[in-house]
Amino acid sequence: MKGVELSTGFQRAVCSVCRPRRPRSDASKHLVKRIRYPVSSASFSTSPTRRATDLTPASNRGIAAAPFSFGGDSEDSGLLKRVRVVPASPSYFSGKPDFTDSLLSLQALLRKYQTLPTVPAGQAPRVAWKTLAQFRLSLSEPVKAAKYHKIVEVLHRLNHIHPSLMPEEVLEALQKHKRDINPFENVANPRFIDGYGRAWGTGRRKASVATACVVEGEGEVLVNGKTLTQFFGRLHDRESVIWALKSTQRIDKYNIWALVKGGGTTGQAEALTLAVGKALMVHEPLLKPALRRAGCVTRDPRRVERKKPGHVKARKMPTWVKR
Amino acid sequence: MPSSRCLLRLPHPPSSLLAAPIAPHTSTSLRHAAPFSASASQCMPAPAKKKGVTFGGPPARGTKALRIKKTVRQSTARPPAPGERRALRKRIVLSNTNALEVAGLRDATLDSLVDEAMVGKVVGLPGQVVDSLRVVEAFKVHQGWGLFRRPACLVRKETVEIGRVVAEAEEQKTTRRVVLCGERNSGKSVLLLQGLAGAFMRGWVVLNFPEAKDLTIGHTAYSPIPNTTPTQYAQRTYTANLLSQISKANASVLSALQITQSHDLPMPLQRNLTLDRLCELGARDPDIAWPIFQALWKELTAPGRPPVFMALDGLAHVMRLSAYLAPDTKPIHAHDLALVNHFVEYLSGQKQLGNGGVVMAAVSESNQPRTPALEHAPRRKQPESFLEHQLRQLKHWNPYVKGDERVIKALDGVEVLRLKGLSREEARGVMEYYAASGMLRNTVTEGFVSEKWSLAGQGIVGELERAAVRLRV
Known part of the structure; x- marks a missing residue:
């Protein structure tokens, strides 16, 4: 093993004396490709290209010891360049x-x-x-x-x-x-109040999607063409729908006309909260912080968790039985 | 009446029974011949439980496990007596001793129910009127009477309208026919009650069918009336009860009136019999209740008698086939029941009240019968009640929807009063009353009123009460 390495090493040395196996120009090209930056003349470098530039009479005043001369022969230095393996980047080490x-x-x-x-x-x-x-x-x-x-x-x-x-x-x-x-180039389209004084907003929650149209009015609400009491039997859901207006004390200032589909009653009511909140922000953009505090701005991303194999539901495990 | 002609509670037979022609004649034979029954006493005893390996049984041999005997507790509670639960369910509570007495609450007067300046104010019902209303079962459970110290109601715009209708009918001696429609919980039955209260205060004779459903779902005895074409059916027990209610509720009016007409009754009548005594005679004996009712009506429509107020709640139930069967096993149309027919004749304008009066009916949105004809109707934009649909049929005939001709005729030309939500002023008035009664702890401000008004679907009064008083947080 050792013998093989030695022999190949020797062969290589002989070859490099005869003919440059790897042209230096390639290495220098590679170096040029990297971003070069001004280095103070006092800096120390091991790379041959650098050393070539540093071998000026002025650089002799540097902190490091004077470069060792291998005989001062130009032919010798050319040989050295061919023989020595030098890292491409000075940061190599x-x-x-x-x-x-x-x-x-x-x-x-x-x-x-x-x-x-x-x-x-x-x-x-x-x-x-x-x-x-x-x-x-x-x-x-x-x-x-x-x-x-x-x-x-x-x-x-x-x-x-x-x-x-x-x-x-x-x-x-x-x-x-x-x-x-x-991601900062992705800007939401600006919303405007249309010619009829309407502002539209969309909200989502669970599987429900709601579109609300808010106009100035006196607190009337129609959801899918029905009044609030006809559409939502639960008082809590009705409160959810007008929560954006209630939290900003504007119930008697606006009318709501909304369409909602998908999901269940709670999801629909809370999708409407968001939709009304967004539409209200078109009318009064300064309400955004208040609406955010009231929870009418951020979409709740939670959905039904998927069922897993081996589980009865998403997390529930089957009952343990002895046999 | 011979028992062979009396059909007691004959329900719809199952379709398998209908296939074979059965002509039931007597109720008794039918009851004994009933092949199966849902009642507990006639059911087969449940099969005994198998004594075998059960899921939670003792552990297998050789295993060591903790054995805990479960103590079985014997219930010492007395099971509810027959009718006890129903009584509890139907109990009307008109007072809440924990509620505050509202200072300055005035009693309703004849003027206050007609005065537009009173709109948005709450008035109390006078004691005598409350008694009468209670007798005719005008108060309903779940109307929230038991939340406040004494029965009181809001004077709303429609109350004044009804008050005027009553006043005009009395002045002009005409018959006014009114149907109350509107969303669920919008106050139709209470408006009917206000109409009744006004009639009682005016000294009218009041006849009230508190629940039309009771007449047609086959829960009271019925029998054909001889010599009628098409055959009509009298409900004698119900009629007796109705007569008893009439005599008690209108005692002050009827006790001053005596018989003036001659009647064809199965028993002789006293010469100077007062009308309330006449009613009591009928109330005592269901067999003669229907002839007595007819006699009473003959007396009331005679000239010089007071006007009459007839009211019915849950109109849709009498505007369809009833649950009763004719001897040929075909369902009887509700208009063939004598009492319903009596009401419908006046509602349709076929007959007029000679001394003036009002025939008023309210639709119930929470208790509407299924109508197969409407289920196949094309989808409509607006949810529409059965009755509203029939009313629309009068104007725009839809050939693709099966309409009941008798029903459409019965509703032809009636005045329809559609109830909507309260106005903000009315809502404020009623909420101030809630607050004064101590049932609403919040301060009644503009913002609070408008919030509850919006939550109550633009002032639906029942929902307003629910949001403000019942579901208080």
């Missing part, structure tokens, strides 16, 4: 090179453009950055949450550069870290 590279590149960008004017906090366009899981997936490196947070902080700062002065370079960098779909 950090363990998470891609992460480190992206963080450093973003920080470099920020350093470059930190003098550009910014918009006030909170007024930058809302962007959803990649989640930690998505980021890990794109790098295939085990990045910790706290580390990723550093990247997000820089992204956030860069996003606050004034849009009219936003450099192309930054836009490209930001684009890489955005989610494929920006």
